[in-house]
Amino acid sequence: MRKSFGDHQVLRGIDLDAAPGDVVCVIGPSGSGKSTLLRCVNLLEVPSAGRITVGGTEITDPDTDIDAARRRIGMVFQQFHLFPHLDVLGNLTLPQRRVLGRDTEHAVAVARENLARVGLADRAAAYPSQLSGGQQQRVAIARALSMGPEVMLFDEPTSALDPELVGDVLAVLRELAGDGMTMMVVTHEMAFAREVADRVVFLDGGVVVEEGPAARVVGDPVHERTRDFLRRVLHPAGVRTPPPAPSP
Ligand SMILES: Nc1ncnc2c1ncn2[C@@H]1O[C@H](COP(=O)(O)OP(=O)(O)OP(=O)(O)O)[C@@H](O)[C@H]1O
C-alpha cells in the first residue's frame, strides 16, 4: 500500500497483516507515517495505491460500502475528540443512534456495559471537562467499543496524558487485548509494546524497516535505524543514567 500527498510519498510500499486477535504495535520517529498508516486503514485517507482488507472485505474496493466498512473499525486518537457539550452517556449513545440506528434503550445498555469495561461505570453523567485526561481517553475507548468494532486502531492513545494517568489507559488496552480484540497501536510505550504486542513494526521514512515478535524487535533489534530509534525513545536526550559510583 502506498500513500502520497501531492508529490510527497509518505507511505512507500507497506505490506502488513494482522490475524484476528493480534495486537500489532507500530513504532517509529515523528513523520515516519504512523498516523497516515492508521488513517488509511480506517479510510480517513484514501491510499494512493494498493489494497486494504479488513475481515475478508477489501475496503479499498470502489464497490465497497465505505460507511459499512468503517463501522467495523474503531479509532482512538491522541486527543480524545469527545463532544464537550454532551455528558459521557451522550458521547457514547449519540454515534450508536446516529450511525447504527439503535434505539435509546439499546444504546444506553451498550454504553453502560462499555463504561464498566473501562472502569468508569460511575461517571456516566459527567461532562468531559469534569474528567481527567486519562478518564476522557477511557471514555473515547468506550465510545469506540460501543460501535461493536472488529478492529481497534489507537494513535498514540497515551501521549497527551500526564505520566500518572498513562497506566489506567494502558490497563484498558491490555484487557482488550486479553479479550481477543484485533488491535493496531501506535505507541512510544516500549514496555507496553513488549508486554502486550504480538508483533512490533518499526516504520521509518514510510517503509517498514523491521518487524517481528515484540521481544525481538524491542529487545534485540537487527537494524541500526531501529536501534538508534529505541535508544532515543528509551533514553531521551538529557536523561542520562548516572555513571556507577566509584568503588571506595
Ligand atoms: N494531510 C496531509 N497533507 C500533506 N502531508 C501530510 C498530511 N498528513 C501527513 N502528511 C505528511 O506525511 C508525513 C507523515 O505524517 P504522519 O502524521 O503519518 O507521521 P507520524 O509518524 O504519525 O508522526 P508523529 O509521530 O509526529 O505523529 C509527514 O511528513 C507529514 O507532514
Ligand SMILES: [Mg+2]
Ligand atoms: Mg502521528
